[in-house]
Amino acid sequence: MNLDGQTRIRLARPSLDLAAAERFYVDGLGLSVLHRHDAEMGDEFSLLMLGLPGVAWHLELTHSASHSVQPAPTADDLLVLYLGQPVAVDTLAHLQACGGVRVPALNPYWDEWGVTLRDPDGYRSVLCQREWTA
Template sequence: MIGAATHVRVARPSRDLAAAERFYVDGLGLEVLWRSAAERAGEHDLLMVGPAGGGWHFELTRDPADPVEPTPTADDLFVVYLGRPVDESLVERLTAHGGTRVQAHNPYWDEHGVTCADPDGYRLVLCSRTWSLGT
């Protein structure tokens, strides 16, 4: 059964795992939970990042033999609810580590936070609100 303690993995392709690591680890502050390089045909290079002990993580993948081009849209979001105003130094760290500050497709996110595109173009929203159902 799926419940509150169920672990979640979000997997995305990446053009450059080192660039993704700089953004999510050095910029956002997540940890490298796992890393592996393809050793045989059909395998993928993997980078898993997330909070230590958390119930979720990102798996960023790259197939060296047949890379998949990331195809993010303006509404592919990874939202982090901070519960406080967004610290501008965090935004500066994200942009210094390969991110680009962008205007959100949905103005709600600009009203309540800051949106940055990662090196592959996927969007990270730093939301000043706390999460609750219906907000």
């Protein structure tokens, strides 16, 4: 197996409400809709692929009316975004208006270096003020 810096990564999660998730991740965080599939039949899955154009990863959210899969996030399932600067108060207010809920982090490290928000399905994202250097 040859994993390298160009290896594509897809993080797939179930969603109870793709429209609410889209408000949080697209309208709130600023991700782009890379692909969308709306189920036409009950057995199909609707999906929403989110990310940024040209990057080697994306977040895929799925939903099926006939295959109910409940999201099962824990307090330590995190999507960490390294911003390289503190989160502005108006940015935080905007994310909350888009369906995010600010929550304390399980690991206090994330409260020291960022802000943790729970999305409409209960998954947590950390907006970290630190930079990531490879």
